[in-house]
Amino acid sequence: MIKIIVIGTGNVGMHLCKAFEKVGPTSSLKLVAYYNRAQKKLPNINATLAQNLNNLPNADLILLAVPDDAVLSVAQELVGQEAIIAHTSGSVGMQTLSMHKKYGVFYLPQSFSISRIPNWSDITICLESSDMFVNKVLENVAVTLSRKREQINSQQRKRLHLAAVYMNNFVNHCYFKAGKIMEDASMDRSLLDALMQETLEKALDITPENAQTGPAVRNDRKTIDKHLKMLHKEDQEMYRSITKSIQKTHGKKL
Amino acid sequence: MIKIIVIGTGNVGMHLCKAFEKVGPTSSLKLVAYYNRAQKKLPNINATLAQNLNNLPNADLILLAVPDDAVLSVAQELVGQEAIIAHTSGSVGMQTLSMHKKYGVFYLPQSFSISRIPNWSDITICLESSDMFVNKVLENVAVTLSRKREQINSQQRKRLHLAAVYMNNFVNHCYFKAGKIMEDASMDRSLLDALMQETLEKALDITPENAQTGPAVRNDRKTIDKHLKMLHKEDQEMYRSITKSIQKTHGKKL
Numbered sequence: 001m002i003k004i005i006v007i008g009t010g011n012v013g014m015h016l017c018k019a020f021e022k023v024g025p026t027s028s029l030k031l032v033a034y035y036n037r038a039q040k041k042l043p044n045i046n047a048t049l050a051q052n053l054n055n056l057p058n059a060d061l062i063l064l065a066v067p068d069d070a071v072l073s074v075a076q077e078l079v080g081q082e083a084i085i086a087h088t089s090g091s092v093g094m095q096t097l098s099m100h101k102k103y104g105v106f107y108l109p110q111s112f113s114i115s116r117i118p119n120w121s122d123i124t125i126c127l128e129s130s131d132m133f134v135n136k137v138l139e140n141v142a143v144t145l146s147r148k149r150e151q152i153n154s155q156q157r158k159r160l161h162l163a164a165v166y167m168n169n170f171v172n173h174c175y176f177k178a179g180k181i182m183e184d185a186s187m188d189r190s191l192l193d194a195l196m197q198e199t200l201e202k203a204l205d206i207t208p209e210n211a212q213t214g215p216a217v218r219n220d221r222k223t224i225d226k227h228l229k230m231l232h233k234e235d236q237e238m239y240r241s242i243t244k245s246i247q248k249t250h251g252k253k254l
Numbered sequence: 255m256i257k258i259i260v261i262g263t264g265n266v267g268m269h270l271c272k273a274f275e276k277v278g279p280t281s282s283l284k285l286v287a288y289y290n291r292a293q294k295k296l297p298n299i300n301a302t303l304a305q306n307l308n309n310l311p312n313a314d315l316i317l318l319a320v321p322d323d324a325v326l327s328v329a330q331e332l333v334g335q336e337a338i339i340a341h342t343s344g345s346v347g348m349q350t351l352s353m354h355k356k357y358g359v360f361y362l363p364q365s366f367s368i369s370r371i372p373n374w375s376d377i378t379i380c381l382e383s384s385d386m387f388v389n390k391v392l393e394n395v396a397v398t399l400s401r402k403r404e405q406i407n408s409q410q411r412k413r414l415h416l417a418a419v420y421m422n423n424f425v426n427h428c429y430f431k432a433g434k435i436m437e438d439a440s441m442d443r444s445l446l447d448a449l450m451q452e453t454l455e456k457a458l459d460i461t462p463e464n465a466q467t468g469p470a471v472r473n474d475r476k477t478i479d480k481h482l483k484m485l486h487k488e489d490q491e492m493y494r495s496i497t498k499s500i501q502k503t504h505g506k507k508l
């Protein structure tokens with residue numbers, strides 16, 4: 001039985017608590033407690049809300065689901081713990097936890113929200129471990145949540161986190177800009193839903209390199225100029241820089 | 255019975271021909287011929303390959319599925335035709351066809367590929383018509399392909415085309431950049447597939463405005479600087495401009 005404590009109950013921590021309680025009865029793990037500074041009880045979670053970090057119940061694994069810049073200080077507060085300490089951060093190196101004997105990383109490359117249920121089985125859980133024992137424990141925990149796990153070292157994880165910014169933050173902002181242009185011209189955003197879906201499916205099907213179309217890749221200067229004229233000045237910079245990057249990628253030059 | 259001719263058999267024209275032949279037997283329309291300059295026969299299409307534009311069979315509607323900058327010249331070659339002339343271009347105004355008596359636009363805001371079957375029923379077909387009669391014919395044709403139709407005027411259609419560049423070309427390029435970063439760090443691209451899907455679903459569910467997360471929107475200068483250091487110089491400009499645009503959108507300043 002792997003006894004788990006989750007520190008931090010933001011989007012990641014809260015969904016981890018829920019997932020552990022859900023799989024608990026049929027697996028070899030158990031959420032024994034969770035902690036947050038605000039001392040806020042999570043609805044529908046049976047595990048104990050721990051009152052402070054110096055008096056945690058006995059556990060095998062303490063998962064830190066705290067903001068990146070709080071990982072170090074929380075890890076320091078836990079000095080003396082025998083449990084494995086693992087953080088869940090994309091951009092913090094594993095060695096930040098090296099004041100502990102057994103430590104690791106349990107990173108979930110997904111965008112979590114309170115209101116949405118994660119598709120756990122599709123998330124590749126990215127693990128890093130200070131030794132083989134830690135690796136075995138993290139694998140045993142991960143396998144109860146997802147069928148996909150990968151060993152990703154700290155250097156790779158930092159790159160992965162950067163890639164996720166393109167995949168999520170930047171893609172989402174392009175969605176926003178598209179929707180804004182539609183609304184400003186009195187059209188319903190949903191008119192482009194089919195294109196949004198097809199863009200994703202086509203990229204998965206034939207790769208984004210082969211899926212690229214449009215004025216940038218075909219070097220259609222006339223259309224690019226028309227588009228720039230339609231845009232607010234503050235939007236031209238982003239349009240230009242993405243267009244330039246597409247052209248560079250595909251060996252074209254504006 | 256609406257007799258249709260399709261001019262141009264690139265991705266859009268080819269898929270229109272296929273779709274019309276498929277719905278033909280159970281609807282009030284019939285593809286009577288298609289034309290392309292290369293005189294290339296389409297596989298599995300029963301309609302005639304017309305040999306030249308001056309000798310087309312009798313038709314009610316001639317759809318131009320030709321490149322944007324060929325719309326005017328092809329329309330001029332068709333002067334004398336009694337049929338409705340409609341183009342399928344996002345960025346060409348309807349009045350480009352005004353040398354004809356009856357004309358319109360049949361625009362499909364989707365990215366077509368030879369290898370992929372379009373999800374017709376989800377595509378909102380955008381119509382514009384020179385008069386009510388044309389509108390009725392175009393509606394009758396559109397309804398056989400999709401349950402979604404909209405009246406979109408030429409000004410709106412140009413904006414829609416610009417929005418589609420963000421939704422498709424720019425999003426796809428962000429997919430590419432994410433995948434490239436993964437590969438350069440010896441990680442499998444598919445590790446981010448779950449995030450890719452969730453990004454789309456979350457934007458549809460709670461709007462892109464509410465779905466935005468990451469270093470730009472939370473004004474995390476430290477992470478932004480780390481990311482910029484990891485990027486090739488030529489990639490920094492795009493990262494910076496999108497980051498700046500996200501911050502402007504959400505009232506933050508770098």
